[in-house]
Amino acid sequence: xxxxxxxxxxxxxxxxxxxxxxxxxxxxxxxxxxxxxxxxxxxxxxxxxxxxxxxxxxxxxxxxxxxxxxxxxxxxxxxxxxxxxxxxxxxxxxxxxxxxxxxxxxxxxxx
Amino acid sequence: xxxxxxxxxxxxxxxxxxxxxxxxxxxxxxxxxxxxxxxxxxxxxxxxxxxxxxxxxxxxxxxxxxxxxxxxxxxxxxxxxxxxxxxxxxxxxxxxxxxxxxxxxxxxxxxxxxxxxx
Numbered sequence: 001x002x003x004x005x006x007x008x009x010x011x012x013x014x015x016x017x018x019x020x021x022x023x024x025x026x027x028x029x030x031x032x033x034x035x036x037x038x039x040x041x042x043x044x045x046x047x048x049x050x051x052x053x054x055x056x057x058x059x060x061x062x063x064x065x066x067x068x069x070x071x072x073x074x075x076x077x078x079x080x081x082x083x084x085x086x087x088x089x090x091x092x093x094x095x096x097x098x099x100x101x102x103x104x105x106x107x108x109x110x111x
Numbered sequence: 112x113x114x115x116x117x118x119x120x121x122x123x124x125x126x127x128x129x130x131x132x133x134x135x136x137x138x139x140x141x142x143x144x145x146x147x148x149x150x151x152x153x154x155x156x157x158x159x160x161x162x163x164x165x166x167x168x169x170x171x172x173x174x175x176x177x178x179x180x181x182x183x184x185x186x187x188x189x190x191x192x193x194x195x196x197x198x199x200x201x202x203x204x205x206x207x208x209x210x211x212x213x214x215x216x217x218x219x220x221x222x223x224x225x226x227x228x229x
Contacts, residue, residue, distance in 0.1 A: 018169055034217065043115075043220040044154070051215070089153060097142050097207045097218055101153045 060110025134204030
């Protein structure tokens with residue numbers, strides 16, 4: 001099955017700086033890569049996703065890049081704000097719904 | 112996107128008992144799933160809840176321990192049976208729904224049920 005590795009496990013950034021989280025996947029057939037943000041006491045919230053037919057996608061301060069050859073994808077958050085503090089999970093799937101998740105990255109934005 | 116609610120939001124249970132978790136969606140969805148998130152860990156798919164037929168379980172999860180019902184396209188239940196402290200986790204319901212663009216499906220999660228087994 002699919003194996004997704006996520007790094008780093010924790011990330012502390014100064015407010016206004018950028019944060020980057022990287023994931024690698026094992027199954028070359030995977031074609032869907034969502035990112036979720038989970039705040040304390042809540043369920044995961046889909047923040048952005050990318051499919052294998054594009055290399056980059058951006059939504060305001062959040063961007064995701066995908067390198068299919070190297071089988072890795074990354075989340076970029078620019079101009080970080082305190083409300084960006086949360087646990088972020090990457091995931092990968094072949095058939096759009098059977099998601100395999102990374103271990104998660106705890107992001108702390110220092111004011 | 113679909114709005115998902117779960118009941119109960121949290122519970123504390125005694126070992127050996129069972130708990131049924133409900134998941135309600137505000138619109139009809141084809142695919143519903145149940146995940147487990149152990150303390151401080153990632154999400155693991157338990158099963159796909161199929162409407163009108165038996166759920167499809169992932170490796171390591173069995174129907175006797177986690178029976179699932181899906182009576183219609185907006186509702187599902189997950190039962191955690193004969194609980195032990197190792198079952199203490201967050202249980203999450205998710206659904207596949209159309210993205211805002213309408214071109215693709217995306218997966219959305221409920222708020223979760225926080226279970227503590229003593």
